[in-house]
Amino acid sequence: MTYQTKSEIRIVNGETFIISDSVGNIYQKDTGNLGFFFRDTRFLSELILKINDLDLSILSAKEVNYFWSTHYATLPFESIFEAHPITIIRKRAVGNGAREEIIIHNYKTEPVDLTLSIQLDADFVDIIELKRAQSPEGKPVIEINSEKNQHIFVYQVNGICRKTVIQCEPGAEIENKKISFKINIPAKGVWRTCLTIRPVWEDKVKEPEYLCEDLDKNEPIIHKPLQEWANQVPRLTGHCSILSKTYERSLMDLAALRFYLDPENKPVIAAGMPWYMALFGRDSLITSYQCCFIAPDIAFTTLRNLARLQGKGYNDFRDEEPGKILHELRFGEKTLLGEKPYSPYFGAADSCQLFLILLHEAFRWTGNKELVNEFKEPALKALNWIDNYGDMDGDGYIEYQRRSKEGLDNHCWKDSSTSMIFSNARLAEPPIATVEFQGYVYDAKLRLAELAEEVWDDPALAEKLRNDVKKLKRRFNKDFWIEDRGGYFALGLDKNKEKIDSMTSNMGHLLWSGIVDDDKAEIIVKQLMSSHLYSGWGIRTLSIQDRGYNPIEYHNGTVWPHDNSLIAEGLIRYGYRDEANRIIVNLLEASKYFDNRFPEVFAGYQRSEVDFPVSYPTSSLPQAWAAGSSILFLRLILGLEPDRKKENIRINSHLPAAIEDICVENIRLFDKNFSVFVGKGRSEVRLSD
Structure with a gap:
């Protein structure tokens, strides 16, 4: 089940949890507690989705279960009488890592061209220090593996090694701290993509419980430990x-x-x-x-x-x-x-x-x-x-x-x-x-x-x-x-x-x-x-x-x-x-x-x-x-x-x-x-x- 305090949405599964705003974004703010966390460490400190460089407007974020959240958003309304014809749905599940499915509906009677961008950052801060508003000693470096469609943050300090691997689907443009897609959606059409986030702990990649390839099976999420x-x-x-x-x-x-x-x-x-x-x-x-x-x-x-x-x-x-x-x-x-x-x-x-x-x-x-x-x-x-x-x-x-x-x-x-x-x-x-x-x-x-x-x-x-x-x-x-x-x-x-x-x-x-x-x-x-x-x-x-x-x-x-x-x-x-x-x-x-x-x-x-x-x-x-x-x-x-x-x-x-x-x-x-x-x-x- 999701946990919402003010504008926060919280999903948790064991040692893995995500705290985001209601749109589903993670960013630095005054409270400083948003992020993707694993084992007392923040593996993502920023994950901001925009369309055509515009911030999303929240429609609703509802709990599905404690490990799974769904966020419905649109682009900014032009007036109170004219809703935007684009709907963005983010379905997120956590467990060892995280999976995020992004679905965009075009309700217009003509095709649209959009640019979807996801701004990323990672600080690998110790949650003990985060609570005290302290910063980590080192800064992560960025690796991009274009062949595998991976954006990787790497943190190495005093013999400690941590990585965050963001796996994209084909068609993504991967840059420094940014993933983007050029999208054409037909009239009344739908576009989908999916990201997988894997924490790497001492060179051991944690395999998420929920993977993008599972979506192809068109099966509902089943969480065996919950059953x-x-x-x-x-x-x-x-x-x-x-x-x-x-x-x-x-x-x-x-x-x-x-x-x-x-x-x-x-x-x-x-x-x-x-x-x-x-x-x-x-x-x-x-x-x-x-x-x-x-x-x-x-x-x-x-x-x-x-x-x-x-x-x-x-x-x-x-x-x-x-x-x-x-x-x-x-x-x-x-x-x-x-x-x-x-x-x-x-x-x-x-x-x-x-x-x-x-x-x-x-x-x-x-x-x-x-x-x-x-x-x-x-x-x-x-x-x-x-x-x-x-x-x-x-x-x-x-x-x-x-x-x-x-x-x-x-x-x-x-x-x-x-x-x-x-x-x-x-x-x-x-x-x-x-x-x-x-x-x-x-x-x-x-x-x-x-x-x-x-x-x-x-x-x-x-x-x-x-x-x-x-x-x-x-x-x-x-x-x-x-x-x-x-x-x-x-x-x-x-x-x-x-x-x-x-x-x-x-x-x-x-x-x-x-x-x-x-x-x-x-x-x-x-x-x-x-x-x-x-x-x-x-x-x-x-x-x-x-x-x-x-x-x-x-x-x-x-x-x-x-x-x-x-x-x-x-x-x-x-x-x-x-x-x-x-x-x-x-x-x-x-x-x-x-x-x-x-x-x-x-x-x-x-x-x-x-x-x-x-x-x-x-x-x-x-x-x-x-x-x-x-x-x-x-x-x-x-x-x-x-x-x-x-x-x-x-x-x-x-x-x-x-x-x-x-x-x-x-x-x-x-x-x-x-x-x-x-x-x-x-x-x-x-x-x-």
Whole structure:
């Protein structure tokens, strides 16, 4: 499916994506993010189609699928009453490379002579540098192979070789940064041509999934990975339109973000487009958790790739320690030259906990002891990191402080430089122990204790872990609690162990983890659902009562769907199902204004003050854990839980008023295929053929 923000059209397929304007052109503009990208590198920075040296006028650009866009244009109108008789259609598909079919219709009653030109350029900029408006070190040279109708950009710097090969059909005139065609189209006639764009990575030509010669077969585009995904995931029907449209869109977003790092060619989920089309520890783990009941295979593939890249030593430049799970893996020029630390980078102090949480969650939904045994060693290494590296000063809490001069200031999910602030907007100084880290440790150790007991036959480890969390819960509920403002949990502890007293959504994650004492849960729920944290569309990241609040600052007042999805599960854990449903329904209502999609983040303005939820200017679309939120919402509404012993599914539904009934088919678990129906006063689980 295509992704349009303002005048942008975005199509993506794994590591390959194109961002263009609505006409289909790529050019340099203020935002600087247009281009044809592969593996963290922009392989085309300009692709501008003109007719008779005239810019095209857009008619419409519609989504066909996430990897395929179609653009309808014409030449400038002479007046509002006289449309131009020439129509230009551009059909574009991506996957490893790209194919663009160009079709021109002449609706005149006489032939026309036209000149079609395509202006080209490539800068091979590292996407990390593009985000920071930096330029690449070198300049590409141009090669023209007239015999093969190829225009080639070649980039070689410090041993790195990249090429972009644009393959034309016969009849093209190929010049410096330009391809042109002299065209004669008969009356009421049609002219066609096709371009193929191939990235070359270290002298290896990537063969596009869609080629111009395939057009001669006159067959519709069939994307096998999409077919396989559609056959794998559950189908949603029933009187639940408020959920079903967002659910379907989320499935497509997740399909679009799949890419392949595993030697067995199994997909993992990239964090988001355009800036985060890479493996991210935290994002990939949380997304896999949200989607575990519909796609547990992705959870195991995520775990496998993260375990393969687990920290081995102590590296300041990469913020690496033994056993640590990565934050981010990149392949751009600056990373390969060693100027950036993303090979991988380990600046996340919660990825080890989330690794253990996902491992247990995947076991819950599959009962696969063999796969859990595969991850015993990485799991114990992650546990060792938690106890011996994550706790930097031995106080029993996980904290962080960056060591890399190129690294992130903050190693939590709110990783922007201004997110760790006191209520008076003063920045907290590291080392910082954020509140949710401790909840994640509590949950991870309880889950690991179950694996130690049931799978690894290690009751001593299970007992130790359970004793650890009892002590942690008792200390935590005292050390992080603030009595002011009606009571709440601090955002964290700073270097002096002072409580960072801003009121944030982070404390909602504590309900998800289960670390909150029962007598504090009701207080936290009231705070989260109060008008100073609840916008009417969802829970804000920061209370409006805090001086640092800004409804359009990345982590200090916005609404994040994934944040709310974890909080909603926490609310249900503590028995607050009506409150959870309110979050779910309000976010689904918001998704209507984003083409039935959850963006990464949107503004935190109060619902009573705005006519619709306001976009965040640089929000990723599609974005993985935002898309995963609707999958988790479906499970929460249905109250689905696995029963490993009986190899069945339990239902404890609580439908919101906006949903009359839900039927979910094709839930594949325990080597079985389940269908679930939930309606008012009735629920049923059936085995399917």
